[in-house]
């Protein structure tokens with residue numbers, strides 16, 4: 001793998017752990033799927049993206065992402081309509097419309113390696129205290 005791919009994998013991993021543990025029960029580690037309400041241990045869940053990961057502008061935005069069960073994320077294409085309703089209910093319509101506007105901008109410039117390594121460091125630090133408890 002090239003340096004960009006390595007940096008991206010590191011950023012993705014820590015960001016994903018952050019999203020999946022963010023709303024997990026501190027005692028059991030269980031968390032709810034955004035789109036079906038199913039409840040599983042965070043390590044069995046995916047980090048679901050409302051707007052696809054192919055769009056860089058919103059890929060690492062924590063408001064675009066929520067724990068999602070593997071069935072909803074992988075077998076049902078992320079259930080984007082239900083995902084949208086969930087986010088509108090949680091954050092409000094303006095936040096979701098802002099994500100959508102950003103995702104539709106023409107340029108889809110990929111982040112720099114330094115950007116990715118910063119994302120990796122920020123989320124690793126946020127995760128460090130928490131993940132040990134589950």
Ligand SMILES: [Zn+2]
Nearest residue numbers: 033036069072
């Ligand atoms: Zn689900």
